[in-house]
Amino acid sequence: MTSVTSPPPPPQPAGSPAPPLPAPRRGTATRRRRTGRGTRPDGRPGVRGRRITSWIFVFPALLLLGALVVYPVVFSIGRSLFDADGDRFVGLGNYTELFADDATLTAIRNSAIWVVVAPAVLTGLGLVLGVLTEKIRWATAFKLVLFLPMAVSFLAAGIIFRLAYEQDPDRGLLNAVATGVHDTFADEAAYPTARAREDAGLTPGPDGSYLSARTAAPGQTLDLGLVGIAPGDLPGEAEPAHGAGSAQAAVDELRGTVWLDFAPGGGGEPGRVDPGESGLPGITVQALAADGETVAATATTAPDGSFALTGLPDGEYTVRLPAGNFAEPYGGVSWLGPAMITPAVIGAYLWIWTGFAVVLIGAGLASLPRDALEAARIDGANEWQIFRRITVPMLAPVLTVVFVTLVINVMKVFDLVYVIAPGPVQEDAAVLATRMWIVSFGGGNDQGMGSALAVLLLLLVIPAMVFNVRRFRRSGS
Amino acid sequence: MSPAARLTGLLTSGAVRIALLLIALVWLTPLAGLLFSSLRTEQDNQASGWWTALTEPRRLSFDNYTALLDNSGITQALGNTVLIAVPATVLVVIIAALAGYAFAWLEFPGRDWIFLLVVALLVVPVQIGLLPVAELFGELGLFGTIPGVVLFHVAYGLPFAVFLLRNYFAEIPREMLEAARLDGGNEWRIFGQLVLPLGRPALASLAIFQFLWVWNDMLVALLFADADSQPLTVALQSEMRQFGSNIGVLAPGAFLSLVIPVIVFFAFQRHFVQGVMAGSVK
Missing domain, CATH: 1.10.3720.10 (MetI-like)
Structure with missing residues (x-):
């Protein structure tokens, strides 16, 4: 790829990266200035006439830049020293207030997260993918696909990711994937809807578990009834519970039945194992010692709901059905909730900008001298050593350019946050640019604070400004 | 290169290709999701994810x-x-x-x-x-x-x-x-x-x-x-x-x-x- 800033003649060496701030070569324009006036042929308009022509050429640009860019900078700095209505001079009051305001501090913190995370991840991703694409023949197609999101507006990207981040796993793709993966690797709770019947042997524990209402000693039996399970939700292996608890408990064991205390079609007495009622298999049962904490024995119920807690020393025990039996099914990640919103929006930003990093770094890779890499290979260096010791150091200038460009860009991110974060979490997701908007126009209507925020944004990009001017002066004169 | 090294090379380049192909697919998925969502009725979008349209493409229309x-x-x-x-x-x-x-x-x-x-x-x-x-x-x-x-x-x-x-x-x-x-x-x-x-x-x-x-x-x-x-x-x-x-x-x-x-x-x-x-x- 050749740089846009190079003229048709002479072309830049193929594959040189397009620097975001193309350094002009020692300018012909500058050279001309030194000799220009003396070589003016006769019969041409005088210096004065040519000056007028020159001013006509630059006037439209200077007028617009002056009125709509330079004047606003000066105006904003001045305005930021006045209060909300602009009547009272408050000095730096707005700035001190910025750092005392919780919402603004959240915005500053989030902007810091953005600046630390997004450019680094993108540069790293661009580097890895750039190196990997060198190994495939369809590299151009791959880069096109990754670059495509750059054509999409932040609004459209925001709508796309609002769809993808939907909480309901039936509608949001990311949670559909998350729950799918989760359920593959973790056992689902068997009875999420089950609850104890009041005054029928079980009381709810503090953590979602259920405890037996009375204690029991080894050699006794306990029947624990649950309700709230639809007959259709019973596991296929479940068997009738009637008679399951008839076995006599040994002296060191506690026996009992966990069953669904509900007979389809009616009949039966609450709290008693009646014919037609089903056992609840697969439930974890624990015997708690008198201190209420030590688990003395653990068992799992059989298909008919019976369990036997064995090996118990003499004493009184409470039987517990731990919360794991009843936990709600995993519902995925709350992407658009207050905790995850900033990472979620950064994710959408990565989708848009990865192509940029890959293409720029890929161009840099293509311009690396082949012989250095070949020499290293012949010397027996492996791919990782070549990457670490040769590719990355030689690419450092390109990586810096990508990184700096992204930092400037990330600082001003607005639309994506404004669109993806739902109203209630807008404040949790705020960055400096959205905060500036809310304070100035979105209800706050405090133009003094708004100006202070805009000036703060400007101050943050001043290092980049200095960098640009220096770089230009070095190469241009 | 020894046959073993060549085999490892082949395997890694195969893995790289598959990984990049997957990444390209992941990158296209959001756009596909938007397209499919835009072709489904409001009720369908409320009830289920756009990917279910892949199995019943006849429910898609340009009505929206x-x-x-x-x-x-x-x-x-x-x-x-x-x-x-x-x-x-x-x-x-x-x-x-x-x-x-x-x-x-x-x-x-x-x-x-x-x-x-x-x-x-x-x-x-x-x-x-x-x-x-x-x-x-x-x-x-x-x-x-x-x-x-x-x-x-x-x-x-x-x-x-x-x-x-x-x-x-x-x-x-x-x-x-x-x-x-x-x-x-x-x-x-x-x-x-x-x-x-x-x-x-x-x-x-x-x-x-x-x-x-x-x-x-x-x-x-x-x-x-x-x-x-x-x-x-x-x-x-x-x-x-x-x-x-x-x-x-x-x-x-x-x-x-x-x-x-x-x-x-x-x-x-x-x-x-x-x-x-x-x-x-x-």
Whole structure:
């Protein structure tokens, strides 16, 4: 790829990266200035006439830049020293207030997260993918696909990711994937809807578990009834519970039945194992010692709901059905909730900008001298050593350019946050640019604070400004 | 290379290929999701994810799009987007080309200092202009109008545009310009007949970058456009409040808004990539 800033003649060496701030070569324009006036042929308009022509050429640009860019900078700095209505001079009051305001501090913190995370991840991703694409023949197609999101507006990207981040796993793709993966690797709770019947042997524990209402000693039996399970939700292996608890408990064991205390079609007495009622298999049962904490024995119920807690020393025990039996099914990640919103929006930003990093770094890779890499290979260096010791150091200038460009860009991110974060979490997701908007126009209507925020944004990009001017002066004169 | 090393090499290159293929698929999925969502009925979108459409493609229809194009608010907003993006692009290219030529080849006092100022303005965030320009436009009667939005975009597009074109024009061989001057051409003819044709690649990249920038903008129009002059992005943004129940408008609207940029993308791939690359300093 050749740089846009190079003229048709002479072309830049193929594959040189397009620097975001193309350094002009020692300018012909500058050279001309030194000799220009003396070589003016006769019969041409005088210096004065040519000056007028020159001013006509630059006037439209200077007028617009002056009125709509330079004047606003000066105006904003001045305005930021006045209060909300602009009547009272408050000095730096707005700035001190910025750092005392919780919402603004959240915005500053989030902007810091953005600046630390997004450019680094993108540069790293661009580097890895750039190196990997060198190994495939369809590299151009791959880069096109990754670059495509750059054509999409932040609004459209925001709508796309609002769809993808939907909480309901039936509608949001990311949670559909998350729950799918989760359920593959973790056992689902068997009875999420089950609850104890009041005054029928079980009381709810503090953590979602259920405890037996009375204690029991080894050699006794306990029947624990649950309700709230639809007959259709019973596991296929479940068997009738009637008679399951008839076995006599040994002296060191506690026996009992966990069953669904509900007979389809009616009949039966609450709290008693009646014919037609089903056992609840697969439930974890624990015997708690008198201190209420030590688990003395653990068992799992059989298909008919019976369990036997064995090996118990003499004493009184409470039987517990731990919360794991009843936990709600995993519902995925709350992407658009207050905790995850900033990472979620950064994710959408990565989708848009990865192509940029890959293409720029890929161009840099293509311009690396082949012989250095070949020499290293012949010397027996492996791919990782070549990457670490040769590719990355030689690419450092390109990586810096990508990184700096992204930092400037990330600082001003607005639309994506404004669109993806739902109203209630807008404040949790705020960055400096959205905060500036809310304070100035979105209800706050405090133009003094708004100006202070805009000036703060400007101050943050001043290092980049200095960098640009220096770089230009070095190469241009 | 030993057979074992060759086998490892083959396996890793296979793994790399599969990994990259998967990444490409992941990158295309969001766009596919938007497209499928836009083709499904509101009820279907409420009930299930767009990927279920893959198994029952017959439930897809263009009904959302016909409804969208019957919605006068949306069609007007689409028209406004064109009315904002095209003049904002043309004006930036013309004004920046004039200024770029002057900064590169004409003489006037303070030229180099003024150009340094332009370089400094490259990274000025648009946020700094929102409040002051809103007040200025209010006094000039430009607030809430299409020309106001256009002028703001032109002004904030200019630093980069002037910078890009000045550097490009500066590389034109001096002999060509001197020869044209000796032939008696005045600056306007040299500009129109020599500089502009030679600068076509840079002008094209600039035009594409600026067009996309303005077409995709929401922030500037959110403030400077009123209900009659708002572009598509702002019109759709106002529907975001009831996101869940408005997917039938939002999904096809968003897809409509990205059709033109994507066409531009595929039609002018090279200029597009270069334009975005060069313009990313903004």
